[in-house]
Amino acid sequence: MRRGEKSGLFVGAFLQVPRGVRRNGPLSAVALPDPDAAQRSLHSPKRTIETDVCVVGGGVVGVAHALAARRRGLGVVLLEQEARAHGASVRHSGHLFFTALAGAGTDAGPLAARELWLELARRAGTPAGTDGTIILAHSREELEVMQAVAGEHPGRARMLTRREATTLLPAAGERITGALFGLMDLLVDPRTITAALTRLLAKDAQARVEFRAHVHALGGGVVEAGPLSVRAGNVIVCPGAYDHGLLAALPAGEELVSETVQMLRLAGLRRLGPAITTGIALLEHPVFANAPGAEALRARLELEHPAAVEHGVAPLLAPLAGGGLIVSQARSGGRGRAPFRAERLDALLLEATRALLGCDLEVRERWTLRVLRDPADSGAEQDFHIRAPESGVRVVRALSQRALALCHWQAEKTLGELLDAPAPARPPVPPVLTVTDLRAHADAFRSRPGRSV
Ligand SMILES: Cc1cc2nc3c(=O)[nH]c(=O)nc-3n(C[C@H](O)[C@H](O)[C@H](O)COP(=O)(O)OP(=O)(O)OC[C@H]3O[C@@H](n4cnc5c(N)ncnc54)[C@H](O)[C@@H]3O)c2cc1C
Numbered sequence: 001m002r003r004g005e006k007s008g009l010f011v012g013a014f015l016q017v018p019r020g021v022r023r024n025g026p027l028s029a030v031a032l033p034d035p036d037a038a039q040r041s042l043h044s045p046k047r048t049i050e051t052d053v054c055v056v057g058g059g060v061v062g063v064a065h066a067l068a069a070r071r072r073g074l075g076v077v078l079l080e081q082e083a084r085a086h087g088a089s090v091r092h093s094g095h096l097f098f099t100a101l102a103g104a105g106t107d108a109g110p111l112a113a114r115e116l117w118l119e120l121a122r123r124a125g126t127p128a129g130t131d132g133t134i135i136l137a138h139s140r141e142e143l144e145v146m147q148a149v150a151g152e153h154p155g156r157a158r159m160l161t162r163r164e165a166t167t168l169l170p171a172a173g174e175r176i177t178g179a180l181f182g183l184m185d186l187l188v189d190p191r192t193i194t195a196a197l198t199r200l201l202a203k204d205a206q207a208r209v210e211f212r213a214h215v216h217a218l219g220g221g222v223v224e225a226g227p228l229s230v231r232a233g234n235v236i237v238c239p240g241a242y243d244h245g246l247l248a249a250l251p252a253g254e255e256l257v258s259e260t261v262q263m264l265r266l267a268g269l270r271r272l273g274p275a276i277t278t279g280i281a282l283l284e285h286p287v288f289a290n291a292p293g294a295e296a297l298r299a300r301l302e303l304e305h306p307a308a309v310e311h312g313v314a315p316l317l318a319p320l321a322g323g324g325l326i327v328s329q330a331r332s333g334g335r336g337r338a339p340f341r342a343e344r345l346d347a348l349l350l351e352a353t354r355a356l357l358g359c360d361l362e363v364r365e366r367w368t369l370r371v372l373r374d375p376a377d378s379g380a381e382q383d384f385h386i387r388a389p390e391s392g393v394r395v396v397r398a399l400s401q402r403a404l405a406l407c408h409w410q411a412e413k414t415l416g417e418l419l420d421a422p423a424p425a426r427p428p429v430p431p432v433l434t435v436t437d438l439r440a441h442a443d444a445f446r447s448r449p450g451r452s453v
Helices: 039-041 059-071 108-123 141-150 162-168 191-201 294-304 306-310 343-357 401-420 437-447
Strands: 013-015 047-056 076-079 133-137 157-160 178-182 207-210 217-219 220-223 228-237 259-268 274-279 316-319 325-332 363-373 384-387 393-398
Touching: 013 141, 047 059, 059 076, 059 191, 059 207, 059 401, 076 191, 076 228, 108 191, 108 401, 133 141, 133 162, 141 178, 141 294, 157 162, 162 178, 178 294, 191 207, 220 294, 259 343, 274 343, 294 306, 306 343, 316 343, 325 343, 343 363, 384 401, 393 401
Parallel strands: 013 047, 047 076, 047 228, 076 207, 133 274, 228 393
Antiparallel strands: 133 178, 157 178, 217 220, 220 228, 259 325, 259 363, 274 316, 316 325, 384 393
């Protein structure tokens, strides 16, 4: 039981917390994993919390929305089904690729997104790396695409000569024709950043984080997670690609398809510094893929590296603060959850990485990641898929490899849209019950017409 909760009052009781939630104990919801909690929750008394905003999903997108709600002074309850974030939010490369967002729509979004990240990472005690990205060009076609993007946003990215590029990365060698230096790009630690932001949230007296709270139903402003009910003015569902059934039950429907992506972590090599990638990775991002010269670049890459283009083997090397490199990514192919990793794709990824670093590589970890794709978005232009299954509810799912960079900005937008919309009607507040679950159950039977117990 949490500090501050009284068992008598809490059995079947309605805990009303006007304008924000009461916090019951310091950092209570980010306690270390408790293996017996799921079993205990089966027998836990029912409890209800009222708040302004309920966020379902404790990945980085959910946490970003909860933090955005707090910036607006709203009380927030965050529900995560696992003991900690475990999905894409701990498996990405931590690379905030603002250069790839340079041309997307208005300029305000990427810049504001970057400012929010700098501020939040600092407050969370894990400052973002600011060394940018070096995108190496191996051909005239790659250079042309990079020059087109750099020319549009001179303050944010600049071209490096061949000499400058090889000075920064000597091993990249002879074949380099130049590079694009993304000055605005940031790096966060993929393994710790979501937990750090969650701790920041949980420290806030007007926020409450509940782990091991699997949401199985929501509607009419009530979110059900086992014995816990949350009544909220607005509900934001951020289940990533790992939702088990909740979305299928919502009118928003399940319109996305998923793919599996392979990633690696390499030992040692170097500490921090800029992220490194090459022209082939550019094709993954519309700002480059739609730039002048991109068609010619694609044609050349398809000719020279057919397997890499077919499987989306686009090496991005993101250094970790503690040493080592995250190497993303190769698509396992086909739709859905691939049950097995393809060694051939890891081999292609390692070969491409070796060509960049020019040294032997030691793989420390290999993992997969499920990613969502909207079949209607053939150019992969969308960063998020947003649905409004009912008034006051938004389902927000990340689609792109830029979604991490944009998550705080998207959260601002989601909150703005929700709060500007007319407020949904709140369900009536049930009376405070002080009876046990068993008696309440019997009372319910008695109240049914035509039945006796
Ligand atoms: C290969 C690859 C690399 C990437 N690298 C980058 C990068 O470097 N930079 C970048 O900007 N973006 C990157 N991304 C994108 C980014 O990592 C993801 O978009 C982001 O992490 C998604 O976070 P999320 O919170 O939506 O999902 P998740 O992290 O999957 O979180 C969803 C959470 O919801 C919980 N949940 C689901 N259903 C329920 C339920 N019913 N009840 C309670 N909880 C529930 C899950 O347990 C899970 O913890 C990358 C993506 C890929 C594919």
